[in-house]
Amino acid sequence: MLPYLYLLPAILILFSLLIAPLITGILMSFEVTNLDGTVAWSGFSNFLTLFKESRFATNFCNSIIYVIGNILLSTPLAYIVAILITTKLPQVSYFRSIYLLPWVISPIVSTLLFRSMVDPSMGPIAKLIEWITGEQIIILANPSWAMFIIIFHSFWRSFPFVMLFLSAGIASIPDEIYEAATIDGANSWKRFLTITFPLTLGHLKIALLMITMWTLHDAETITAFTRGGPGYSTETFAVRLFKSSFINFNLNFGSTIGVILLIISLVFMFFYFRLVKEVNY
Amino acid sequence: MTRDTDGDGKIDIWGLGVYLGPERGTIELSFAPLLWHFGGELWNPETKKATFASEAGIKAAQTLCDWVNKYEIVPKFAVSGAHDDVQLKPTLHGDYAMTWGWGSYWISQLEDKGWVKGIFPPTPDGKAVVTDVALTPSQPQAQFTNCWTISMYNLSQNKDAAWKFIDFLFDCENLKKYPDAGLPACADIWSAPEYQTPFYKVWKEAVAKGRGMPPTAHYGELADTVAAALQQILVIDKGANIAKTLQKAEDEYNARYEGE
Numbered sequence: 001m002l003p004y005l006y007l008l009p010a011i012l013i014l015f016s017l018l019i020a021p022l023i024t025g026i027l028m029s030f031e032v033t034n035l036d037g038t039v040a041w042s043g044f045s046n047f048l049t050l051f052k053e054s055r056f057a058t059n060f061c062n063s064i065i066y067v068i069g070n071i072l073l074s075t076p077l078a079y080i081v082a083i084l085i086t087t088k089l090p091q092v093s094y095f096r097s098i099y100l101l102p103w104v105i106s107p108i109v110s111t112l113l114f115r116s117m118v119d120p121s122m123g124p125i126a127k128l129i130e131w132i133t134g135e136q137i138i139i140l141a142n143p144s145w146a147m148f149i150i151i152f153h154s155f156w157r158s159f160p161f162v163m164l165f166l167s168a169g170i171a172s173i174p175d176e177i178y179e180a181a182t183i184d185g186a187n188s189w190k191r192f193l194t195i196t197f198p199l200t201l202g203h204l205k206i207a208l209l210m211i212t213m214w215t216l217h218d219a220e221t222i223t224a225f226t227r228g229g230p231g232y233s234t235e236t237f238a239v240r241l242f243k244s245s246f247i248n249f250n251l252n253f254g255s256t257i258g259v260i261l262l263i264i265s266l267v268f269m270f271f272y273f274r275l276v277k278e279v280n281y
Numbered sequence: 282m283t284r285d286t287d288g289d290g291k292i293d294i295w296g297l298g299v300y301l302g303p304e305r306g307t308i309e310l311s312f313a314p315l316l317w318h319f320g321g322e323l324w325n326p327e328t329k330k331a332t333f334a335s336e337a338g339i340k341a342a343q344t345l346c347d348w349v350n351k352y353e354i355v356p357k358f359a360v361s362g363a364h365d366d367v368q369l370k371p372t373l374h375g376d377y378a379m380t381w382g383w384g385s386y387w388i389s390q391l392e393d394k395g396w397v398k399g400i401f402p403p404t405p406d407g408k409a410v411v412t413d414v415a416l417t418p419s420q421p422q423a424q425f426t427n428c429w430t431i432s433m434y435n436l437s438q439n440k441d442a443a444w445k446f447i448d449f450l451f452d453c454e455n456l457k458k459y460p461d462a463g464l465p466a467c468a469d470i471w472s473a474p475e476y477q478t479p480f481y482k483v484w485k486e487a488v489a490k491g492r493g494m495p496p497t498a499h500y501g502e503l504a505d506t507v508a509a510a511l512q513q514i515l516v517i518d519k520g521a522n523i524a525k526t527l528q529k530a531e532d533e534y535n536a537r538y539e540g541e
Contacts (some may be wrong), residue, residue, distance in 0.1 A: 229303040229508075
């Protein structure tokens, strides 16, 4: 009995802060609040309205592009830097701290920093693109460039976190394994593929899962960058949820988008776990 | 008035500053005044349906599109960023020859910059020094004025207290204490000497010729929908499919909010 009593505070906190809001949110997605303040059960009508809109498909594609773009950019670089900072080279400890800077800076601060860098009149990124392409591109007024800069900012912020997880995994691999592989004639790439990668898969899975959740649920940086524009070209589900619930105060519709976001999160989670299970040696 | 002042092939001064970004300023200051001027309405109070995709709406969107893409007097960066970043800052920086949709909440900035003198706070000798304000020569009641509907929930459990609060808000003495965005919110204050300057007479005329946004509880969604549709037209489609884009936006809005 006593062990269960010890668990009770944690269960109560978990229930009141996580499970109860989750159930409330799901229930709200099946309701509609009338203008006189009364709440009525509406079944799947919120979902059907959402599915019928072309904006839904745009939101879906943007959310997936945002997550996959971020992961595709951050994971390879995180591996490279994690391998570098776990080598026993002098001064390497300084780099560990420097690489973590993007992660510790507030997302809004870094977004404003990036916004100033893409400013068409004086931003260095805007100037660089103008120098390469020969034409002035208003980055945040161009759908493709706006999405790219949002993904790039997210990658810049995410890679230190993935790197930290991977470097912890790499540091836990015994040196003897690498030494044995070297004696057997394995080159650096072979050692990475057969030792480092499989033995850090557990760390990679957790890091990717967390980055995916953060990216999928990230509303503040896109809102600060473009508010989902131009048009709906950078609007993800998280941005739409934020707009619906906290700018336009349509909490029922916001909850419906939240349920969609939850389902996508679960699909990603399932995919990562399956992937790691299949790849695991 | 759009000019390349240093001859480097890039525009240094844009003819017109107009807000076309993702905030509510786009519908209030740019689209609605044109739509009203062409005889259209954003929303029908009887059917409670959005009506911005009308012939007048198409003309309004076409006008904005021409300013950006055909005549190139409005910069494309007008579609990105906050209202302050697109309108206020470039204007004060001298990037626009004219700015359309200048809010009264920015009068103090003109005083700080030295472009007007004795205007904020208002004095009887107040005057424009470098820049002045003018009313857009549009149809009557085709200007936006910051006026909003005050309402109370039908399910309110303290209706009497709520009414008392509303009465308190609209008491003339209290309105004197709290001017709205730099302008008097009470009619008799306009007769004070400090509001008899040519500068404030323009504002008074603007208030008289102005109108508010539609009294729908979903105004925020309406504003977002119009802003997104306009951005699609201006910088993604570049003027193609104006009627189709507006109609699609109107249909999607009405599918959710018709009758509310």
